[in-house]
Amino acid sequence: MGHKQCKNLLGSLSEYIDGDLEAELCAEIERHLAGCEDCRVVVDSLAKTVYLYQTTSDEVSVPEGLRQRLYRCLDLDDYLEK
Amino acid sequence: MSSGRGPDEFDLEALRSGDRAEFARLVDAHYELIYRLAIKMVSDAQDAEDILQETFIKAFRHLQGFDGRSSLSTWLYRIATNEALMFLRRRKPEQYSIDDQLETDEGEIVPVQIVDWCCLPEEELMSAEARLHLDQAVANLPPSLRVVFILRDVQRLSTREVSEVLNLSESAVKTRLSRARLRLREELTRYYGEKV
Numbered sequence: 001m002g003h004k005q006c007k008n009l010l011g012s013l014s015e016y017i018d019g020d021l022e023a024e025l026c027a028e029i030e031r032h033l034a035g036c037e038d039c040r041v042v043v044d045s046l047a048k049t050v051y052l053y054q055t056t057s058d059e060v061s062v063p064e065g066l067r068q069r070l071y072r073c074l075d076l077d078d079y080l081e082k
Numbered sequence: 083m084s085s086g087r088g089p090d091e092f093d094l095e096a097l098r099s100g101d102r103a104e105f106a107r108l109v110d111a112h113y114e115l116i117y118r119l120a121i122k123m124v125s126d127a128q129d130a131e132d133i134l135q136e137t138f139i140k141a142f143r144h145l146q147g148f149d150g151r152s153s154l155s156t157w158l159y160r161i162a163t164n165e166a167l168m169f170l171r172r173r174k175p176e177q178y179s180i181d182d183q184l185e186t187d188e189g190e191i192v193p194v195q196i197v198d199w200c201c202l203p204e205e206e207l208m209s210a211e212a213r214l215h216l217d218q219a220v221a222n223l224p225p226s227l228r229v230v231f232i233l234r235d236v237q238r239l240s241t242r243e244v245s246e247v248l249n250l251s252e253s254a255v256k257t258r259l260s261r262a263r264l265r266l267r268e269e270l271t272r273y274y275g276e277k278v
């Protein structure tokens with residue numbers, strides 16, 4: 001990751017993996033990636049990083065009794081049965 | 083009896099006038115999302131629960147003044163985010179607030195570790211130990227980057243929604259998200275790289 005062009009493209013990689021970049025910049029990155037193994041690894045591992053967080057985030061469970069305690073704190077006990 | 087409304091539709095007038103049944107519907111639709119935001123921000127279940135309770139106490143108190151310019155979800159996220167950031171500020175006042183400028187002291191980090199760990203099997207990438215590292219890496223982010231990453235990549239809000247919650251420009255959201263992701267990639271490369 002020592003080349004000037006690699007560093008210049010770094011700030012755009014996040015938008016690149018989201019597919020949010022304009023076509024011209026996207027094409028420029030893809031031309032660079034075709035000849036730069038280091039940057040390909042960074043792009044792949046960056047995308048994998050986001051994927052891992054997105055995949056595991058859906059599995060966060062809430063503690064038992066959370067809803068009951070919250071309703072009690074908000075004086076909403078009458079609506080708990082719903 | 084069905085109200086004929088979807089789970090994300092609320093009677094604003096009822097909420098503004100203090101209708102507790104409608105407020106309970108609002109709480110029910112959002113409390114899990116707000117708790118997940120809080121636990122990722124502060125990494126402690128009891129603190130996250132305190133933030134959750136404080137968020138809805140403040141929401142109920144201020145609903146009368148809710149102007150409807152943003153969605154109720156965005157408004158609740160904004161209250162919860164402020165609560166979490168205030169909590170972190172009290173816990174570690176030396177850390178950055180969301181209002182701080184990032185350009186000078188939190189610039190882009192250059193990847194120093196080029197290891198292709200993407201080939202590791204899914205069960206290794208998502209093992210219990212790996213998950214602890216994933217959480218720890220987020221907890222190590224400065225709050226101003228952490229909050230953007232959590233709202234965008236964990237809570238899956240759009241860039242525009244994150245910008246509304248945090249009152250930042252969309253361009254600032256993208257910049258902070260990029261910096262957060264690159265830092266996390268670096269931390270995960272340190273961890274997974276040893277397993278390749």
